[in-house]
Amino acid sequence: MMKFVKQYMETIAGIEIYPLISLCIFFLFFVALIVYVVRMNKNQVSFMESMPLDNDNEFAENNN
Amino acid sequence: MALEKFSYDNKIVKMFAIATILWGVVGMLVGLLVAFQFIFPSWNFGLEYTTFGRTRPLHTNAVIFAFVGNGIFAGVYYSLQRLLKTRMYNDLLSKINFWGWQFIIVCAAVTLLAGFTTGKEYAELEWPIDILIAGIWVVFGWNMFGTILKRRERHLYVAIWFYIATFVTVAVLHIVNSFELPVSLFKSYSLYAGVQDALVQWWYGHNAVAFFLTTPYLGLMYYFVPKAANRPVYSYRLSIIHFWALIFLYIWAGPHHLLYTALPDWAQSLGVVFSVMLIAPSWGGMINGLLTLRGAWDKVREDATLKFMVVAITAYGMSTFEGPMLSLKSVNAIAHFTDWIVAHVHVGALGWNGFLTFGMLYWLFPVLYKTKLYSSKMANIHFWLGTLGIVFYAVPLYWAGFTQHEMWKEFTDSGQLAYPNFLETVTRIIPMYAMRALGGTLYFIGVLVMVYNLWQTAKAGSAVEDEPAEAAALEANYKPHSGDHWHRWIERRPVQFLILSLVVVLIGGVFELIPTFVIKSNVPTIASVKPYTPLELQGRDIYIREGCYVCHSQMIRPFRFETERYGEYSKAGEFVYDHPFQWGSKRTGPDLARIGVKSGKQYKPNSWHYAHMYDPRTTSPGSIMPPYPWLYEKEIDIESTPAKIEAMQTLGVPYAEGYSAIANDDLQYQAEEITNDLAESGIEVSSSKEIIALIAYLQRLGTDISSEK
Numbered sequence: 001m002m003k004f005v006k007q008y009m010e011t012i013a014g015i016e017i018y019p020l021i022s023l024c025i026f027f028l029f030f031v032a033l034i035v036y037v038v039r040m041n042k043n044q045v046s047f048m049e050s051m052p053l054d055n056d057n058e059f060a061e062n063n064n
Numbered sequence: 065m066a067l068e069k070f071s072y073d074n075k076i077v078k079m080f081a082i083a084t085i086l087w088g089v090v091g092m093l094v095g096l097l098v099a100f101q102f103i104f105p106s107w108n109f110g111l112e113y114t115t116f117g118r119t120r121p122l123h124t125n126a127v128i129f130a131f132v133g134n135g136i137f138a139g140v141y142y143s144l145q146r147l148l149k150t151r152m153y154n155d156l157l158s159k160i161n162f163w164g165w166q167f168i169i170v171c172a173a174v175t176l177l178a179g180f181t182t183g184k185e186y187a188e189l190e191w192p193i194d195i196l197i198a199g200i201w202v203v204f205g206w207n208m209f210g211t212i213l214k215r216r217e218r219h220l221y222v223a224i225w226f227y228i229a230t231f232v233t234v235a236v237l238h239i240v241n242s243f244e245l246p247v248s249l250f251k252s253y254s255l256y257a258g259v260q261d262a263l264v265q266w267w268y269g270h271n272a273v274a275f276f277l278t279t280p281y282l283g284l285m286y287y288f289v290p291k292a293a294n295r296p297v298y299s300y301r302l303s304i305i306h307f308w309a310l311i312f313l314y315i316w317a318g319p320h321h322l323l324y325t326a327l328p329d330w331a332q333s334l335g336v337v338f339s340v341m342l343i344a345p346s347w348g349g350m351i352n353g354l355l356t357l358r359g360a361w362d363k364v365r366e367d368a369t370l371k372f373m374v375v376a377i378t379a380y381g382m383s384t385f386e387g388p389m390l391s392l393k394s395v396n397a398i399a400h401f402t403d404w405i406v407a408h409v410h411v412g413a414l415g416w417n418g419f420l421t422f423g424m425l426y427w428l429f430p431v432l433y434k435t436k437l438y439s440s441k442m443a444n445i446h447f448w449l450g451t452l453g454i455v456f457y458a459v460p461l462y463w464a465g466f467t468q469h470e471m472w473k474e475f476t477d478s479g480q481l482a483y484p485n486f487l488e489t490v491t492r493i494i495p496m497y498a499m500r501a502l503g504g505t506l507y508f509i510g511v512l513v514m515v516y517n518l519w520q521t522a523k524a525g526s527a528v529e530d531e532p533a534e535a536a537a538l539e540a541n542y543k544p545h546s547g548d549h550w551h552r553w554i555e556r557r558p559v560q561f562l563i564l565s566l567v568v569v570l571i572g573g574v575f576e577l578i579p580t581f582v583i584k585s586n587v588p589t590i591a592s593v594k595p596y597t598p599l600e601l602q603g604r605d606i607y608i609r610e611g612c613y614v615c616h617s618q619m620i621r622p623f624r625f626e627t628e629r630y631g632e633y634s635k636a637g638e639f640v641y642d643h644p645f646q647w648g649s650k651r652t653g654p655d656l657a658r659i660g661v662k663s664g665k666q667y668k669p670n671s672w673h674y675a676h677m678y679d680p681r682t683t684s685p686g687s688i689m690p691p692y693p694w695l696y697e698k699e700i701d702i703e704s705t706p707a708k709i710e711a712m713q714t715l716g717v718p719y720a721e722g723y724s725a726i727a728n729d730d731l732q733y734q735a736e737e738i739t740n741d742l743a744e745s746g747i748e749v750s751s752s753k754e755i756i757a758l759i760a761y762l763q764r765l766g767t768d769i770s771s772e773k
Contacts, residue, residue, distance in 0.1 A: 026312070033308055036551050037301040044552070049296035051147055051221040052287050 067534040068216070072145045075529035076158040078432050080138035081425060083166060085515060087134055088421070091126030092508050098123050099501040102652075103494060105680075105688045113177040115690045117611025121188045122176045127413060128186065130169045132277060135421040137161065137204070139284040140227050142428065144211055147221045147287070149535035153210025157203050164200035168193060180250040183608035183644045184265050186272055187241050191252045194242040201238065205231045212558040216535040218542060219555045222303040226283030228558065229311050229565045233275040236569065240577075241268035247711045248704065251605070255715065258639025259326055262647055267318035267576060274314040277412065278380075281420055282310075282349055285377065288420075289356050292369045292427050298355035302348055304551060309345035311565055313338050315572030320391035323400065324621040325647060326636035331576065332393075338572075339391035346384035353377040368443030372423030375451060379415020383408060401617055401651040403493070404465030407458045414454045414507060422446070422514060429518045435525030442517040446510040453507025460499035467493055473625035481628050484665075486654035491686045590637035593768040595717045596761070598705050598731040603761025605708070606754050608646070610692065617648035618657040618765065630666060631658035631766065638768055641717050653689060658766030670738055671745035673759045695755040700735075702728050702752075734760055 101107045101116045108115040145152060152158050171193050175181075181188040189197070208231060212224070220228075241264055244252035254261050290297050297303060319327060319335030354377050357364060364370045386408050390399050399405055430437050437443060471489040474482035483489050542556075554561050596604060607613075620626050622633040634657050639645055658664050668676070675682055678696060680689040706724035713719050719727075735751035738759055742749055749756070 030305075030309070033305060033551070037304050040301055045300050046296070048219060048221060048555075049290075049300045051217070051219075052143070052223070052290045053294065053296060054146075 066536065068537050069532065069534045070151050071530040071532050073141070073152050073155060073158060073529075074432055074527065074531050076152065076155075076162060077138055077142045077428070078527055078529070079162050080134050080141060081428055081432070083162070084131060084134040084138055084421060085425065085518065087126060087130035087169060088418075089511060089515065091123060091131045092504075092511060094119055094123040094126055096501070096504050096508055099497070099504045101690070102497040102688055103501060105690050108690045110693075112179070112610075112692075112694045115610065115692070117614050117690075118177050118179060118181075120614045121181060121185075121611060122173060124186060125172055125176060125188065126169070128272070128276065129172070132281075132417050132421070133165065133169075135417070135424070136230070136276075136280040136284070137165065138428070139288065139424055140208070140280065143223055143284070143287040144208065144227065147217065147224060148211060148215035149217045149533070150211060150215050153207050153214060157207040157210070161200060161204045161207060164196070164203065168196050168200060171196070175250065179609040181608060181611065182244060182252060182254065183611075183613060183646060184241070184254065184261075184268075185613075185649060186269050187238075187265070190250050191242070191244050191246050192249065194238070194244075198235070198238060198242075201231070201235055205235065209558065209562075216537055218538055219552075220558060220561065221286070222297075222300065222307060223283040223287040224558075225307050225561065225565070226279045226286065228562050229307070229569070230275050230280040230283070232562055232566045233271065233279075233311070233315070233569045236566070236573070237268045237271050237275065240573075241265060245711050245714060247707050251704070253708075253711055253715060254644035256643070256645075257715070258642045258645050259328075259636045261642065261645040262322055262325070262639075263319065263327060263331065264577060265645070266321040267315075267573060270318035270321060271315055273409075273412070274310075274317075277417055278314075279311070281417060282306075284420060284424060285349075285353050285373075288424050288427060289353055289373050289377075292367070292373060292423065293357050293360045293363065295356065295360060298352050298358065302352045306345050306349045306352060308568070310342075310349065312568050312572070313342050313345060315569045316576060317342060317391065318576065320396070321649070322647075323391070323393050323396040324623070325619050326634050326639065328636070334576065336391050336393065339388045343385060343388045346387075347381060350377055350381035350384070353380075366440075368440055368447050369423050369426040371444070371447045372419045372426065372450075375447075376416050376419035376423060379411050379419065379454070383412040383416060386411070397621070397623065398469045399465060400621075401649070402465035402468050403461040403496070403650075404469075405650065407461035407465065410461070411454065411458055414450070414457060418507075419450065422450070422511075425514070425518060429521045430525070433522050433525030433527050435521060438517050438520035438524060442513055446513045446517070449506050449510030449513065453503045453505075453510060456503025456506060457500050458503070460496035460503070464493040464496035464500075467496070472629070473623070475625070475628075481625065484629070486629070487684055487686060490652065490688060494688070589640060590635065590769055593638055593640060595641045595712065595719055596764065597734055598709060598727040599700075599734040599757050599760040600764045601708055601712070601761075602700050602702075602705065602731065603757035603759070603764075604646075606695070606758045607761055608644075612656075613646045613648040615648075615650065615652035615689070617651050617655045619647040620655055620657045626655070628665075630655045631661055631664045632769070635769065638766075641712070643712065643715055643717075656762065656765055660763040660765040660767045662767075664766065669745070670741050670759050670763065671747055673762055674742055674747055674749070674755060677755060677758065692755075695758060696749070696753055698754045699752045700731075700754055700757050702731060705731060738763075 097107065097114070098116065098119050101119065141152060141158065172189050175190060175193065176188060180190045182190060208227060212220070243255040245255060246252045256264050286297055286303060316338035317335055319331045320339045323332050323336070354374065357370065357374065360370070364374055389395050390405070390408060426437060426443055468489050471483045471492065476482050554564065618634070620630045620633045627633055654666065659666050659668070661667060672683055676684065677692045679691045680687040705727045709719055709724040709727045713724070732751070735756045738756050739749055739751040
């Protein structure tokens, strides 16, 4: 399948490591993301969540 | 801390909201016309401007960029100010954004109907308008970032991340896909050719769906659904994962539009893998939207706004499940080139984009005009008309898609195609097209009900253009809380956020596009493939102008049922001089990749093409192709030939040095040949007419690699 790319890629020294590195980067990115999300502070979550509902400055909402 | 007084700019929101409605009506009306042209081919009213090949791009552009585009701006301009507790950065920029965008829409409508097109789907607009779009988009981004930088709320709510990703990615997509070499004020050639052009185009096309129709609307969902339900989003944590996974995965999936084509295998497989992975974030988002209504389902029963939003999110879930399914090669083999795809996009467009826009408007108008909605009963009627409309639209087209595919691939016991005449497979599904038009009509009537309802609402209330508000300024020396994480950090830093999202989307794009450009063997060259003759080139430009690619593909897939019908399957090397590529994406008519091969199954003599284009029903009774009588009156624009040849040379097409000066001689010679041939069949026509060039182009198609010319 990759034969078109392969013959060019083969000439680059140490290329095997590249896909592994990119996989690791994104795997770690998403692991870090999930760890962060799970450990998020409750207050902080509810603060962020309520941002759209901060109605102090609006009149006449929810009236339909 | 002292509160600062300021005001929200509601006027600009109101203007965008009204523009959304106006262009929605126009875009959907053109959509209806297009739908009826399938049943009544004469509904171009004898005009070249209203033939399907031009009205269909007008419909798609109007609905995507005019209706949804204005919807995005309306929603962003409303929510951004509130979420950041500040007025938009600059009123003048807001106005330029508004009027500039409307001007672009008008230019687009006029030029598309006039036949000025680049021939690349969803990016048909010619280069001056492309530049204008880039400029106005930058104004939008500038205004948005100015607003973000002068905000009174330190943290950026998830909706704003989606807006930022939208801005940066659409800019990248639009610029990369629009690289074109101008030949005249309204004519340009794509810088890319053949396979590369196809890859860039569908990288763009797919991500236009992702970053114009999806991410900004997800931003709107994360703002307006909690607003309308008056409760916070189900899981803010999920929204963080949703965002990053979506923008990272989406950009890779473009090649799934090119399965079984001449695109290199590795790129096709990449597209499939990432498309399947996309289910996860898409459904994460859908679940997040729907569960926001937990405990509020009683409200959904009463409130039309919420009903619209629920169906919108459900439609999002359905089409994002269907999308990855369609990207599986076995499913794609069935669906590609059929009406299944049309049904799929309309579940997204009518359901997700349409209904979320309606929900937003029903919520927004009473807020903007400080009154109650004129009639919630009417809004409910609209909801049911719209929902029925979607069902009547989509179901017949799914059926049509399957039916047509089954007919295409059916063989008799003796090994012959059961339906060798393509037309049979079209006339069979015309009843489904009629049902679809009915569905579209229902949907459109619903929209008209909304227009009346919102009009009355606006009349009853009075708009406050500058809404007073107050909020504390940001502290100058902000100290992060201890134990803060990196994401919390990035949520405070819009510029870094922009850069990080840009990097994330670029990785996918770069990995996909660069190999096809730098690695020559990805497009194996074929020695016998020669550049188009000047007459063929002119004919090709007529083919593009008339939007033939809207109904005819030029891509034979490597299936027996396709090679039996159309001839040898298409090779990447055949398209190296095609600026732009014309593979098409839908077969309302048969594939034309080898129409010119004399020994081929589809071959037709010049006289047939001549009669066919004048009135398709004389040669093909029951055909739904519109007639093209103006091709028999208009003269070939030979003055443009030298410039076109030179442009092609600049793009690397190997015409001999100085060929542009003598190109018209060759053009005349070849035109004479065709007219003489026509004369033998008893047809007298001047060799300078456009139809001659078009015939020359059609007779050229596919002949490069056949043994016989």
